[in-house]
Amino acid sequence: MIIFGTKGYLYQLAILTLVCGQCGNPAAHTLRKRVTKFTLFFVPLFPISTKYTTQCTFCGAEQRVTEEQAAQLQAQAVGGPGQGQGFGQPSRQQPYGS
Numbered sequence: 001m002i003i004f005g006t007k008g009y010l011y012q013l014a015i016l017t018l019v020c021g022q023c024g025n026p027a028a029h030t031l032r033k034r035v036t037k038f039t040l041f042f043v044p045l046f047p048i049s050t051k052y053t054t055q056c057t058f059c060g061a062e063q064r065v066t067e068e069q070a071a072q073l074q075a076q077a078v079g080g081p082g083q084g085q086g087f088g089q090p091s092r093q094q095p096y097g098s
Contacts, residue, residue, distance in 0.1 A: 007044055009035045013070065014077035018054070022061035029054045031065075031073050 011033040018029045034051045037044040052070035055062045065073070 002040070003042065004038070004040050006036050006048060007039050009037065009044075011035070014074050016054075016073055016077050020056040020059060020061060021063060022056060023059040025056075025058045027056055027058035029056055031070060031077070033070070 012030055013033055014031040016029050016031060017026060019026050020029070032053050032055065034053065035047050036049045037047050039045065050067070052065045052067060053062050054065055054073070
């Protein structure tokens with residue numbers, strides 16, 4: 001008997017402050033990578049699909065992004081060359097109490 005199936009893995013790549021396209025609030029968004037792998041005898045062998053999403057922590061809206069957009073957002077999170085580009089608009093942060 002051969003036992004096979006799939007298993008999903010969820011990776012959190014970054015947390016960014018963006019203006020949400022759903023609710024319009026500047027809020028933290030989590031950038032996630034979801035990988036589905038083919039398994040044989042409970043051993044993950046190779047990826048079947050990879051999807052990237054951002055999720056607003058304020059309203060919970062989830063939006064799918066491409067691999068290129070995910071790379072730009074990840075670079076933006078660390079202040080790399082993709083800063084100011086990509087999905088959404090970075091919010092303008094103001095000092096606390098203003």
